Amino acid sequence: xxQAQQGRRGSYAKGIAKREEILERALEVIAREGYRGASVKxxxxxxxxxxxxxxxxxxxxxxxxxxxxxxxxxxxxxHYAPADGPAAPPFPADLDLIPxxxxxxxxxxxxxxxxxxxxxxxxxxxDPSHPAHAFFLGRSAAxxxxxxxxxxxxxxxxxxxxxxxxxxxxxxxxxVADGLQVQWMQDPDVDMAGTMSALFDALSTTPTQTQx
Amino acid sequence: xxQAQQGRRGSYAKGIAKREEILERALEVIAREGYRGASVKxxxxxxxxxxxxxxxxxxxxxxxxxxxxxxxxxxxxxHYAPADGPAAPPFPADLDLIPxxxxxxxxxxxxxxxxxxxxxxxxxxxDPSHPAHAFFLGRSAAxxxxxxxxxxxxxxxxxxxxxxxxxxxxxxxxxVADGLQVQWMQDPDVDMAGTMSALFDALSTTPTQTQx
DNA sequence: GTCTATACTCGGATAGAC
DNA sequence: GTCTATCCGAGTATAGAC
Numbered sequence: 001x002x003q004a005q006q007g008r009r010g011s012y013a014k015g016i017a018k019r020e021e022i023l024e025r026a027l028e029v030i031a032r033e034g035y036r037g038a039s040v041k042x043x044x045x046x047x048x049x050x051x052x053x054x055x056x057x058x059x060x061x062x063x064x065x066x067x068x069x070x071x072x073x074x075x076x077x078x079h080y081a082p083a084d085g086p087a088a089p090p091f092p093a094d095l096d097l098i099p100x101x102x103x104x105x106x107x108x109x110x111x112x113x114x115x116x117x118x119x120x121x122x123x124x125x126x127d128p129s130h131p132a133h134a135f136f137l138g139r140s141a142a143x144x145x146x147x148x149x150x151x152x153x154x155x156x157x158x159x160x161x162x163x164x165x166x167x168x169x170x171x172x173x174x175x176v177a178d179g180l181q182v183q184w185m186q187d188p189d190v191d192m193a194g195t196m197s198a199l200f201d202a203l204s205t206t207p208t209q210t211q212x
Numbered sequence: 213x214x215q216a217q218q219g220r221r222g223s224y225a226k227g228i229a230k231r232e233e234i235l236e237r238a239l240e241v242i243a244r245e246g247y248r249g250a251s252v253k254x255x256x257x258x259x260x261x262x263x264x265x266x267x268x269x270x271x272x273x274x275x276x277x278x279x280x281x282x283x284x285x286x287x288x289x290x291h292y293a294p295a296d297g298p299a300a301p302p303f304p305a306d307l308d309l310i311p312x313x314x315x316x317x318x319x320x321x322x323x324x325x326x327x328x329x330x331x332x333x334x335x336x337x338x339d340p341s342h343p344a345h346a347f348f349l350g351r352s353a354a355x356x357x358x359x360x361x362x363x364x365x366x367x368x369x370x371x372x373x374x375x376x377x378x379x380x381x382x383x384x385x386x387x388v389a390d391g392l393q394v395q396w397m398q399d400p401d402v403d404m405a406g407t408m409s410a411l412f413d414a415l416s417t418t419p420t421q422t423q424x
Numbered sequence: 425g426t427c428t429a430t431a432c433t434c435g436g437a438t439a440g441a442c
Numbered sequence: 443g444t445c446t447a448t449c450c451g452a453g454t455a456t457a458g459a460c
Contacts, residue, residue, distance in 0.1 A: 051454080051455090052429095055455070122394055123328070125398070126247075127231075164410050168455095174395070175407070178390070179391035181387065183386070185338035196376050198380050251435060253433075253435075268443065270435085
């Protein structure tokens with residue numbers, strides 16, 4: 001009960017490496033092959049294990065998929081946060097946040113399965129009793145906090161409208177991103193990054209365009 | 213094969229009235245009691261029928277729930293389109309569209325179950341093989357068209373920014389609305405209408421506020 | 425640690441009586 | 443037209459062999 005268990009429940013140092021490996025493989029597979037209400041069995045086979053073998057590392061299906069999303073944030077953060085100290089996931093509080101975010105959105109368009117998984121879970125996890133509920137609340141708040149900070153700086157520099165407070169703006173950008181994902185899933189011709197960018201430009205006070 | 217069948221498949225004039233009645237009851241029940249992955253059986257009992265009895269009127273679960281959403285648009289349209297000729301669902305092309313839309317958003321906050329159902333289906337129906345795929349594509353496009361028309365008028369009147377074309381603006385408003393719904397489901401404190409309204413104001417060129 | 429096999433549950437669909 | 447009863451498939455979880 002008191003020993004150091006840094007993984008999740010019941011996993012000792014031994015298993016956690018494999019766990020991470022599984023999650024990375026899962027990310028690749030889902031990104032490439034898509035997610036259509038995937039079952040544990042399907043994912044297990046894609047990852048090279050039996051269903052029971054996979055569930056050996058995770059307590060339940062919900063935990064498994066939640067961890068996949070967490071891992072996704074982890075790799076995205078590592079990739080899009082060039083110089084990082086202990087920055088708050090899923091994004092660093094750096095200044096060039098908007099272009100970086102647009103880059104990430106462009107990247108998302110390359111991994112439809114992950115977008116599907118995320119959107120699906122976001123809806124399901126709205127139920128407070130869902131295992132991923134806390135994860136989404138926390139992630140969502142963290143994302144907005146980082147955004148709000150960056151947007152405040154832009155407002156202070158006179159580069160962004162002050163007609164809306166930064167917190168609300170952060171919420172709006174988040175909503176647009178999430179909403180565009182759904183539209184894009186339904187119609188892949190939708191230009192998520194371009195639309196986001198257009199909104200940002202329209203709310204900017206300088207004639208400068210965001211570099212796309 | 214040639215006789216007039218105005219309902220869906222295999223339902224003759226007799227059944228369609230009951231069908232509509234069922235859908236109305238379903239709307240009430242879901243709005244009030246919420247939707248958490250509801251099964252046909254649950255809904256059937258809430259509506260006063262057995263599972264088999266309910267499926268007598270609908271070919272499948274997916275068709276049933278799609279029809280519920282369609283009915284929802286129908287009653288919303290009837291309620292929020294005061295004087296209507298043959299206007300395009302789910303909204304009339306009238307001028308006071310923005311305040312009306314805000315009203316509808318406020319109304320949505322009163323019927324969480326319907327929002328959950330809609331969001332869930334919107335994600336699932338992203339799959340082109342989903343029975344509701346076409347419904348969502350059509351609805352979405354129709355909504356944007358109505359919006360784009362109204363927004364164009366506002367731009368022509370010099371009351372709205374011309375930094376973004378009306379079509380893109382329509383898409384943005386749609387995305388914000390959808391995204392805010394997800395945020396609101398996760399955290400009911402989120403003020404959907406207020407946030408939408410703030411964005412609209414910020415994109416307006418006149419100092420006038422939208423009447424909330 | 426990983427597998428096979430199985431138990432169990434749930435939910436949608438269908439057959440057939442009334 | 444509506445019910446009861448049943449079937450069937452899917453999917454998760456678990457037991458137990460290796």
